[in-house]
Amino acid sequence: MATIYDVAARAGVSPATVSRVLNGATVSPEKARLVRDAAAELHYTPNRTARRLRSQNSELIALLIPDIENPFFTALARGVEDRAQQAGFSVVLCNTDDDPVKETRYLDIANSEDMAGVILAPSATDGDIRHATDRGRPVVAVDRKTGLPIDSVLVDNRVVGAAATRALVEAGYERIACIAGPAAIEGTEERSLGWRDVVGSNAPANYLQHANYRVDGGREAMLTLLALPERPDAVVTTNNLMGVGALQVLSEAGITPPELGVAVIGDLPFSTFSPDAITQVHLPARHLGTTAATMLLDRIAGDRQPPRTVVLRAELTRGATRGAAR
Amino acid sequence: MATIYDVAARAGVSPATVSRVLNGATVSPEKARLVRDAAAELHYTPNRTARRLRSQNSELIALLIPDIENPFFTALARGVEDRAQQAGFSVVLCNTDDDPVKETRYLDIANSEDMAGVILAPSATDGDIRHATDRGRPVVAVDRKTGLPIDSVLVDNRVVGAAATRALVEAGYERIACIAGPAAIEGTEERSLGWRDVVGSNAPANYLQHANYRVDGGREAMLTLLALPERPDAVVTTNNLMGVGALQVLSEAGITPPELGVAVIGDLPFSTFSPDAITQVHLPARHLGTTAATMLLDRIAGDRQPPRTVVLRAELTRGATRGAAR
DNA sequence: GTGAAAGCGCTAACAC
DNA sequence: GTGTTAGCGCTTTCAC
Secondary structure (H helix, E strand, O other): OOOHHHHHHHHOOOHHHHHHHHHOOOOOHHHHHHHHHHHHHOOOOOOHHHHHHHHOOOOEEEEEEOOOOOHHHHHHHHHHHHHHHHOOOEEEEEEOOOOHHHHHHHHHHHHHOOOOEEEEOOOOOOHHHHHHHOOOOOEEEEOOOOOOOOEEEEEOHHHHHHHHHHHHHHOOOOOEEEEEOOOOOOOHHHHHHHHHHHHOOOOOHHHEEEOOOOHHHHHHHHHHHHOOOOOOOEEEEOOHHHHHHHHHHHHHOOOOOOOOEEEEEOOOOOOOOOOOOOEEEEOOHHHHHHHHHHHHHHHHOOOOOOOOEEEEOOEEEOOOOOOOOO | OOOHHHHHHHHOOOHHHHHHHHHOOOOOHHHHHHHHHHHHHOOOOOOHHHHHHHHOOOOEEEEEEOOOOOHHHHHHHHHHHHHHHHOOOEEEEEEOOOOHHHHHHHHHHHHHOOOOEEEEOOOOOOHHHHHHHOOOOOEEEEOOOOOOOOEEEEEOHHHHHHHHHHHHHHOOOOOEEEEEOOOOOOOHHHHHHHHHHHHOOOOOHHHEEEOOOOHHHHHHHHHHHHOOOOOOOEEEEOOHHHHHHHHHHHHHOOOOOOOOEEEEEOOOOOOOOOOOOOEEEEOOHHHHHHHHHHHHHHHHOOOOOOOOEEEEOOEEEOOOOOOOOO
16 A cells, blocks of 8 residues: 555655645645546555544544344435435445444444544433543434434424324324333323323223234234224334334234234335325435534534434324225 | 554554554563553554555455345345354445446446445346456456356256246146347346247247346236237246246236246245245345355455355246136 | 563654 | 644553
């Protein structure tokens, strides 16, 4: 690998001048050309490691998400990447599995790699995030709240949960259950509170099922609901994958919406049928990503205003009404 | 941030000794303890940038995939990550969009970041891969062939294409079309050759449709096929997302397999119905990832044997036969 | 076994 | 506008 000294020697200038050319400082045109030619001839690529050691920062953004196999998060990642790319930053994707240990590890890595900033969908405790913020590294929370005074970009989960439930009520359903995610995850709690806001406190306790946030969780919960003595006539799932699981179970049981009402918070990924019968709350996944990236880039650029919270709107598409002809 | 000098001072030893303790060289037990205590008290985290600049390598693996929103590639990424994690390596995920320019850029970054190695699903030309291999950086190709003498882990695409097609023949279909990906992408070509092996050369030319590798590509191609004067009675799609698109169009047209036979190469992600009627070739996405990671880690560890090519098996699940009762 | 010192490739003062 | 020089934090000879 050619170094800056090789380029300097070939161009007949000092390494400092080469550095200046590369970083856009003022250099006389002819020397600049000399340097550029030499660099091209030697296929010179600046060593980012050395640059970073010296300048204590890099054009790297860490994005910590709980599940890379969930299309909601990959769409979000896409948003972050698009925005970062425009600004000349690269994105490092890290899978936390909602495991605070992994999350902490990646946060430490972000530090010891001198990354420019971190965007994360926080798993559980806030303590670990301090690993990053305490060292002055910009951190933006996305999709989930934290107790910390940092920038966040969110959806109003309670409103979303209520809207999904209300759509079912308006479609004529009366016994509406809720499949919620793990109680530990912020957001899922909020969404089921929204459901509660609409169904009221007299809904049976077992109409609220907690499950993991994946397809199998949705399956299990739906099976439980179907086995209930007073079976619900509709269900809200608080994320996309649990919605998939619930629909799978219904399909296997020969039940087709709107025979039983289904509202999904999130988009049904890659559905191979037209989900007209199903109410979907389309979460702005990609937009969450671009917004978070924009906020982070602002901070990296030196923005010092107090922490902001941006709440993005979700859009609802209504499913069929109860008992509608199919 | 505490440095190695701070730790050394606190422990009353030289920085060299601290480094030795951290890297497992032989140090007297008492000094080792002193160092460890000091490091803990100072919350010392080694600076990876400095370490890398000095030692010219890192515990970072770059994984270049064409589409982070395709579940096939995220499953593959999962495999890589699991294996890398075990070995103490971190994975940097990069989205190439099948764009050779982006691919080259990331390859350059892998170099200038002194990454330990690269795993990639190559987009188009081989020339760019040289950017990495020429500098002695280990590179493993996954899912797609290259013309270069490097490790690869693949599926036998021609065999897979033929198997999917043969399953449709055996299910009683006679006019089998093929929705193939972009001609430029290796693998897609192979899969359609496998289709050709089975349908023979007298299949109508317009039964082979090229489309982009995404859902909308599958939709377009399926629409074209349905509009054909001699409409096919079955279709093979050469990847998962195009399969989703094709099924969407069929569903909208009121056509349900096995009325028209469908074979998908890849898994139908998150299907909300039981896809019994559909033939699927289950590609070992995750296993491709773990295998590629294992090979790369071997190389990083100094393995110098000639380039290997590993071919993984795919498993086929048969759909319903033509005209089967539903 | 341990310390002193050089140096990885770059940037940023500081002189000129 | 340009060159000289120090130093980012670490690892690794080389002596002892």
